[in-house]
Amino acid sequence: MLTFDLIVVGTGSAGATVAQTAREAGKSVAIIDKLPFGGTCSQRGCDPKKVLVGAAEIVARSEQLTDKGITKPTTVNWADLMRFKKTFTSPIPERTQTKFSDLGIQTFHGSASFLSASTIRVGEDELTAKHIVLATGLRPQLLNIPGEELLIDSTGFLELPELPANIVMVGGGYIAFEFAHIAARAGANVTILHQGQRPLEGFDADLVKLLVKAMESIGIHVVLGAKVIAVQGNPDKQTVWYEQNEKEHTVLANVVVHAAGRIADVAELNLEKAGIRVGKKGVTVNEYLQSVSNPGVYACGDVADKGLPLTPLASYEGRIVAGNILNGNNRVYEDTPVPTAVFTIxxxxxxxxxxxxxxxxxxxxxxxxxxxxxxxxxxxxxxxxxxxxxxxxxxxxxxxxxxxxxxxxxxxxxxxxxxxxxxxxxxxxxxxxxxxxxxxxxxxxxxxxx
Known part of the structure; x- marks a missing residue:
């Protein structure tokens, strides 16, 4: 049994903030991640996505100004773009590991699971601490449809070695809209299938309607009220079945991307053994970001049931948790205006x-x-x-x-x-x-x- 003052599960913005702050205050800290160290945003989310968006913006601008001083639209070389993207993402795991090691934070690679209220197992190791912080983020929610295994998620899209000719995005949120713009500007035929009648539900309805018009003007097909019921085929060619207005329809794709929502990534943690309560949005926490059912556990970032799943908010929550662990619960989560952007074009x-x-x-x-x-x-x-x-x-x-x-x-x-x-x-x-x-x-x- 290895004993620490603090165990952190997750190495993204929230988890890293807590671990580094506690270690700099002299606490013994262990940090665990089943995925490459560094978190989602920097490797599998907002940062690499924005690199791809940058290329799509150049294409869009050249198309808009063709015959207005620009002679012809530019094009995307997908393989070159992926290589450029990797210059941002590839160094992150080693860089993160080195930073933790230099600070004296003990690192563990593997899936964490609770053995008791204050004990965690990772691989062959058992770790215990007075305080445990969960910062495991989100994962795609199950669609529970036949052929679900044929879909790729956002991570898979950001790793595509070649751009498929025909892409279907399942969902109508950030991921579907942003990836649709990237793929369309790079030359793919893109269809968005959204179960609801209104995509991007958290945003102003009038502006979203105008954005949909902008998407349709470049050939993106946005289908609303479309419930995906099955996917058939092989990894290179699929048929997507969906219901709309009580009728069944199909659309062909070379890649189908799961962009239909994410849930707290807690399935492997065995939270019941630690008495940790989980709601629809994530780990149930109080105003101190402390588990309402296990006071030794805190949660921050996307896995907690507070706020929006945004990187700046994760860092903010990490600072709150670190302060409350080091100084007693003296800082509460406060709603603050948080800007958000959908990086469409x-x-x-x-x-x-x-x-x-x-x-x-x-x-x-x-x-x-x-x-x-x-x-x-x-x-x-x-x-x-x-x-x-x-x-x-x-x-x-x-x-x-x-x-x-x-x-x-x-x-x-x-x-x-x-x-x-x-x-x-x-x-x-x-x-x-x-x-x-x-x-x-x-x-x-x-x-x-x-």
Whole structure:
């Protein structure tokens, strides 16, 4: 039996933050991961995805400006792009392992499972600690359909050695939309099958409708109300069966990507042996991010049932957990405005309340919505599908929410986040001088006049 002050399961942003902070405070720390060290975002998620998005953006811009100074659209060499992507992802496991070792954190590779409330087994080793932190992230949820084994997940898509000619995305969230844009701009035929009537449900409905139009304009086929019921074929050619309007339909694919939601990655942990409660969103925690049923266990990042599954939020939660373990429970999880972006082309970005949420709260609001393809910032790059919607409290002039569609939205949304967090009024933000011509300089035109 190996004894530590702290055991951390998971080496992504949340887990690494806790482990490093505790070790720097002099605690003995063990960290475990069944996957290559470094977490999802940096190796199998947001970072490598954004590398691919960068190439897709170049294709999109060249297509938009063809015959407007650009002679012909550029194309993607998928194999070269994958090699470039690997220059970011391949060094991460060794780099992470070295960092942990240099700090004196003891590392363990393998699947962790609880033996008791304070004891974990990994491989042949048994570890015990006063505090255990779960930061295992998410995994794709089972679809429970015949032929499910033929699907690849987001990790598989990011490792494709060649781009298939025909791709089906099952799902209507971030992953499906972003990967659809990457694949389509690289030359694939892409179909999205989404079970619901509204994709990207957490985002503003008006902007999502416009984004779907943008996708359809480049040949992406978005099918709503489509419940996938089976996949047949072999790894190189599949037939996807789906129900829509009580009728069965099929679509052919060379690759089918599971992008229909993720759940907490806890199946192998044997949480019942530690008395740890799990809900639909993940490990059930209190305001201190402490398990409600086992006070020796904390959870942070995507595996906990707080907040959105975003990397900055995972790091934030990791800092809370580390502080509470080192100093006693003296820091609570607080809701804070968290901007988020869907890296489609154009980008969809959001922070704060949607119009629907504000109305559900009974707030008196000013809603400003406009399509902006005729604005200079859109016209200069010939971008056809751009828009914004802002929600402002009619009584206090506080900005409650901002929703943007267009190039640069992922940066402009950060300005709105600062305004919401620090309670800068719409009037003060509108009257702030910003560099021109920039996407940020459009901000003053997105807010209501007095």
């Amino acid at each position: 154009p980008t969809l970005a959001s922070v704060g309340l949607t119009e629907e949420q504000a109305k559900e709260k009974g707030l008196k609001i000013k809603v400003t919505f406009q399509e902006t393809s005729d604005w200079y910032s859109s016209r200069r790059i010939n971008e056809s599908f751009t828009a914004f919607k802002t929600i402002v409290d009619a009584q206090t002039d506080q900005i409650l929410g901002a929703h943007l569609l267009g190039t640069g939205s992922e940066e402009v949304i950060n300005l709105f986040t600062l305004a919401i967090k620090h309670q800068i009024t719409a009037k003060d933000l509108r009257n702030t001088l910003l560099a021109y011509p920039t996407h940020g300089s459009d901000l003053s035109s997105m807010l209501p006049e007095d």
